[in-house]
Amino acid sequence: MTDIPPTDIPVRVRPEIAGLPAYKQGGQAGADAFKLSSNENPYEPLPGVVAAVQAATAFNRYPDASAARLRSRLADRFAITPDAVHIAAGSVSILFQLAQATSGPGDEILFSWRSFEAYPSLATVAGATAVTVPNRGDGGHDLDAMAAAITDRTRLVIVCTPNNPTGPVVTQAAFDAFVAAVPADVLVVLDEAYAEFVTDPDAVRGEAVVAEGRPNVVVLRTFSKAYGLAGLRVGYAIGHTRVLDAARATGIPLSVTAVAEEAALASLDAEEALQERVAVIAERRDRLAARLREAGWDVPEAQGNFVWLPAGERALEVAAAFEAAGVIVRPFAGDGVRVSIGEEESLERVVEVAAATR
Numbered sequence: 001m002t003d004i005p006p007t008d009i010p011v012r013v014r015p016e017i018a019g020l021p022a023y024k025q026g027g028q029a030g031a032d033a034f035k036l037s038s039n040e041n042p043y044e045p046l047p048g049v050v051a052a053v054q055a056a057t058a059f060n061r062y063p064d065a066s067a068a069r070l071r072s073r074l075a076d077r078f079a080i081t082p083d084a085v086h087i088a089a090g091s092v093s094i095l096f097q098l099a100q101a102t103s104g105p106g107d108e109i110l111f112s113w114r115s116f117e118a119y120p121s122l123a124t125v126a127g128a129t130a131v132t133v134p135n136r137g138d139g140g141h142d143l144d145a146m147a148a149a150i151t152d153r154t155r156l157v158i159v160c161t162p163n164n165p166t167g168p169v170v171t172q173a174a175f176d177a178f179v180a181a182v183p184a185d186v187l188v189v190l191d192e193a194y195a196e197f198v199t200d201p202d203a204v205r206g207e208a209v210v211a212e213g214r215p216n217v218v219v220l221r222t223f224s225k226a227y228g229l230a231g232l233r234v235g236y237a238i239g240h241t242r243v244l245d246a247a248r249a250t251g252i253p254l255s256v257t258a259v260a261e262e263a264a265l266a267s268l269d270a271e272e273a274l275q276e277r278v279a280v281i282a283e284r285r286d287r288l289a290a291r292l293r294e295a296g297w298d299v300p301e302a303q304g305n306f307v308w309l310p311a312g313e314r315a316l317e318v319a320a321a322f323e324a325a326g327v328i329v330r331p332f333a334g335d336g337v338r339v340s341i342g343e344e345e346s347l348e349r350v351v352e353v354a355a356a357t358r
């Protein structure tokens, strides 16, 4: 306990927690700027969602702790039992729950890097050790190297597809081979936050993974991205009931509000409108990626609602140029810049800045 950083308060904080960077949200955009820093959906809520939220006014009551109606709707969709579905306040919450449920001091949580910013801290918060395997040169996961990095201390492996922030998917064949190589007592989480945007026919699909019914694989999805409910906080896991029970045991009770549950249910009713929007964003993404490549950027396969500019040491400088042009993007110092797919009108400006900074 000697390496607690000096603070102006006497409260003892676990040193590894005190060492964590404070959460930094994607930049907030000025009135005429495009906010392309948090992979949010540029559309307003799906038809029927605002009305459903406005009708959910019994705020004096606690919500249904297990979000039973939403679980049962999702269970039907995946042809599983409601116990094999777990709802939480965003799929990030479920990642933390699964880390707490599986891993403690001395245990290892393995993932590819660079990937989702929350992964390193969920290991730290659980008291476990984060072990990373570098992405392949094309920004995808090196699953062979990940399998080789599993030790008898590994408790949790996270596979992020499409990988945030670089963009490539893991293929179904590669995922199946990987899972076959992972010991049965190690949990594999397939983080599919951007599943709806995927157009690569070879990509792994949570539906296919769920159908295999492996007890050590959990699929994560969210209403934050394609469904556009980032501000209401609702995501879900599909997996073995016993594994999800362990996650439920670590979760903060009653975190999913009734409003969020209603909004998610109404969003599931608007499947056709969802598909239309997702198709527009995926097409916009492909068009933007092609133009950025024409401008000389080596953009990796983009399968989410974002593209990656491998700017390396110039990441902060490139992001500053975007900001000066009224486009808020997400830089990762020393590595690259992630640009979310936003409004159609943002594309021209993104291409201009990208061409000028190449």
Ligand SMILES: *Cc1c(COP(=O)(O)O)cnc(C)c1O
Pocket: 039, 089, 090, 091, 092, 093, 116, 160, 164, 191, 193, 221, 222, 223, 224, 225, 230, 233, 234, 235
């Ligand atoms: C956005 C995101 C999530 C989840 O977000 P929630 O809003 O907490 O549901 C999970 N994983 C990845 C890789 C993401 O990019």
